[in-house]
Amino acid sequence: MLKQIKNMKINFQLLGIYLIILFSIGISGCLKDNVSTMYDIKLSDNAKVLYYLEESGDYINSSEMPSVVNVDEVYYNLNNYLVIDTRTKSEYAAGHISGAVNIQNDSLINFFNSIDAGKYQKIILVNSDGQASSYYTCLLRLYGIQNVYSLLFGMAQWNTNFSEIWTKNIGDSPVTQFFTFGNYINDSLSNLPNIHFPNSNSAIQSNVKNRIAEILQTGFVDNETYVKVDPPGALEFNGEEASNFYIVCFGIRPFYNQNPMDPVSKGRFPNSVSFVPGEDLKSTNNLQLLPDNKKIVVYSYSGQMSAFVVAYLRVLGYDARSLLYGGNMLFYSFMTAKIDAFTPFVFLASDIKNYQYITGSSSK
Amino acid sequence: MIKFYYIILIFISLLFISCDDVSVVNPKLTTKEYIVVRSELKAWTHFEGVSFTKTLPVNEPYDTNKAVLRNVTAYLKINGIRIIPLHYYQGGIYKPYGNVFITSGDIFELFAKVDSTSIYGVTKIPNRPEVTSSSLSNKHIDALIKSNPGEVYGAVWTIVNPSNNSSIAAAADFLSIVSSTSNQTLTTTSVSTTDMPDQYLTDAYKDSRCVRAYAFDEPYLKYFNTKNNNQPVSNAFVQGGDQIVWNVKGNNVIGLFIGSASGSYVKTN
Numbered sequence: 001m002l003k004q005i006k007n008m009k010i011n012f013q014l015l016g017i018y019l020i021i022l023f024s025i026g027i028s029g030c031l032k033d034n035v036s037t038m039y040d041i042k043l044s045d046n047a048k049v050l051y052y053l054e055e056s057g058d059y060i061n062s063s064e065m066p067s068v069v070n071v072d073e074v075y076y077n078l079n080n081y082l083v084i085d086t087r088t089k090s091e092y093a094a095g096h097i098s099g100a101v102n103i104q105n106d107s108l109i110n111f112f113n114s115i116d117a118g119k120y121q122k123i124i125l126v127n128s129d130g131q132a133s134s135y136y137t138c139l140l141r142l143y144g145i146q147n148v149y150s151l152l153f154g155m156a157q158w159n160t161n162f163s164e165i166w167t168k169n170i171g172d173s174p175v176t177q178f179f180t181f182g183n184y185i186n187d188s189l190s191n192l193p194n195i196h197f198p199n200s201n202s203a204i205q206s207n208v209k210n211r212i213a214e215i216l217q218t219g220f221v222d223n224e225t226y227v228k229v230d231p232p233g234a235l236e237f238n239g240e241e242a243s244n245f246y247i248v249c250f251g252i253r254p255f256y257n258q259n260p261m262d263p264v265s266k267g268r269f270p271n272s273v274s275f276v277p278g279e280d281l282k283s284t285n286n287l288q289l290l291p292d293n294k295k296i297v298v299y300s301y302s303g304q305m306s307a308f309v310v311a312y313l314r315v316l317g318y319d320a321r322s323l324l325y326g327g328n329m330l331f332y333s334f335m336t337a338k339i340d341a342f343t344p345f346v347f348l349a350s351d352i353k354n355y356q357y358i359t360g361s362s363s364k
Numbered sequence: 365m366i367k368f369y370y371i372i373l374i375f376i377s378l379l380f381i382s383c384d385d386v387s388v389v390n391p392k393l394t395t396k397e398y399i400v401v402r403s404e405l406k407a408w409t410h411f412e413g414v415s416f417t418k419t420l421p422v423n424e425p426y427d428t429n430k431a432v433l434r435n436v437t438a439y440l441k442i443n444g445i446r447i448i449p450l451h452y453y454q455g456g457i458y459k460p461y462g463n464v465f466i467t468s469g470d471i472f473e474l475f476a477k478v479d480s481t482s483i484y485g486v487t488k489i490p491n492r493p494e495v496t497s498s499s500l501s502n503k504h505i506d507a508l509i510k511s512n513p514g515e516v517y518g519a520v521w522t523i524v525n526p527s528n529n530s531s532i533a534a535a536a537d538f539l540s541i542v543s544s545t546s547n548q549t550l551t552t553t554s555v556s557t558t559d560m561p562d563q564y565l566t567d568a569y570k571d572s573r574c575v576r577a578y579a580f581d582e583p584y585l586k587y588f589n590t591k592n593n594n595q596p597v598s599n600a601f602v603q604g605g606d607q608i609v610w611n612v613k614g615n616n617v618i619g620l621f622i623g624s625a626s627g628s629y630v631k632t633n
Binding site: 041282 | 446462
């Protein structure tokens with residue numbers, strides 16, 4: 001009996017070993033040989049924005065930039081052009097171009113989504129001085145509307161009654177006493193600013209367009225998207241020392257690198273760098289000289305081109321601001337002495353028209 | 365009782381046997397489609413672009429229009445900072461809008477996406493190789509090249525016109541690619557060219573025989589040593605299988621994204 005029990009124990013042990021081996025073989029045999037290496041390499045969102053802006057025409061470096069038209073062109077083409085006045089309702093009611101519709105920045109995208117923009121030869125954005133309209137025009141161009149333009153100098157050149165905003169801001173600023181001459185080289189590269197799309201996996205186009213729409217919604221805001229030399233004569237922007245900003249001079253070389261022997265030359269902001277239109281904002285050139293961790297101020301001939309640049313830079317995530325009125329406010333005597341080089345970006349009293357305007361809130 | 369266990373044993377065995385996956389072989393020929401990425405980044409030149417194509421079925425005649433990929437989103441990242449988007453140019457080649465100059469020591473990364481496939485490549489641009497000595501040995505040229513870590517080297521014989529130093533004839537390929545890291549104590553690496561045709565071994569070409577060294581980023585070594593794998597077997601004693609080692613990553617992605625540098629012609633008597 002004892003022997004039988006002992007034999008049974010041995011049989012059970014053998015049985016256990018057999019079952020374990022069988023189970024192991026069975027499990028391993030059931031596995032499929034599906035060895036694959038999964039690569040999850042993500043394209044960064046900031047690179048996607050830059051890619052999209054270039055792929056959709058590289059507007060900021062194109063010959064179309066800045067897309068501006070003068071008052072004469074608009075006046076003689078009122079039947080072919082759609083004029084959008086982006087000023088406040090009260091400013092619009094005080095006087096607007098005949099046929100202009102009053103659409104503020106926060107409604108521009110909805111408005112463009114509701115119309116067939118292609119049926120107009122040109123669509124003109126208008127504001128009081130051409131600064132905000134330049135900013136919005138660039139954003140709309142980047143959004144994909146190819147026939148939108150900004151009215152140069154805005155209503156200020158349409159009729160004398162609106163010109164004060166420009167005439168009071170042109171001149172030779174005492175801040176130029178701090179200006180210097182020669183090149184300032186800063187060749188240290190920075191990362192593109194961080195951008196994170198809420199849904200990074202959706203199409204690049206929709207992500208970028210949503211981003212542009214958000215920026216348009218915010219508008220052209222003092223101290224956020226534009227600054228002034230303030231207090232006047234101090235090397236400060238809106239009360240903050242200019243040295244806290246990375247200053248970009250956006251214009252042809254003689255605008256930046258003025259001739260110190262020339263009595264009308266005033267020089268440039270200390271530590272400012274030169275960016276030449278059509279060249280230096282390219283990804284293959286100097287775009288990434290711009291810092292991703294510092295406020296940037298861009299100044300140009302009249303503040304209008306810099307407003308275009310700031311719009312582009314803000315879409316890329318840079319903390320950029322345009323200096324209102326640019327060279328016209330800093331060194332008007334230099335601009336007028338070199339008028340051939342800076343036309344059409346010099347505000348001249350002789351260019352102010354007295355074209356008819358409509359008062360009241362109706363667009364008709 | 366024991367019989368009962370034997371019955372259970374047989375039952376479990378049958379159960380496991382039923383796990384065996386019976387695959388029905390599809391008599392139709394199927395081809396796995398690969399994305400092919402190619403770019404050689406030559407030091408001290410402008411970046412020439414990246415080619416993105418796809419493989420076509422083996423029984424289909426090669427048609428460039430069918431092979432090129434036009435819907436690639438791609439950019440370069442240089443030294444971990446600079447981002448340069450790439451845009452479709454022609455023939456499957458993607459280029460930046462503008463010139464990108466390639467400098468020795470730069471690290472280039474390639475990020476790309478084609479539909480749902482992500483692609484990544486990285487390479488370090490080698491230094492221009494410097495031949496410290498060279499000699500004609502039988503029919504080939506032996507050369508010593510100044511070594512740098514992370515680089516591999518090859519050399520080709522070249523016949524140059526002595527009057528203007530332009531190349532008349534050159535070897536089509538390297539004899540071998542040699543790693544500089546195999547022996548860290550050596551400051552030079554020895555490389556040999558393939559044999560020269562007899563006509564160039566005569567005295568008439570004494571002043572025309574040159575060696576030209578090439579440096580590559582390290583992954584090129586594995587590619588070179590495996591590039592003849594996976595070829596049709598024409599010799600019964602040669603193994604035709606095994607994989608080519610590529611350095612571009614991605615699911616069903618093959619290709620090379622490799623930095624290179626070429627040296628000058630060094631006269632070898």
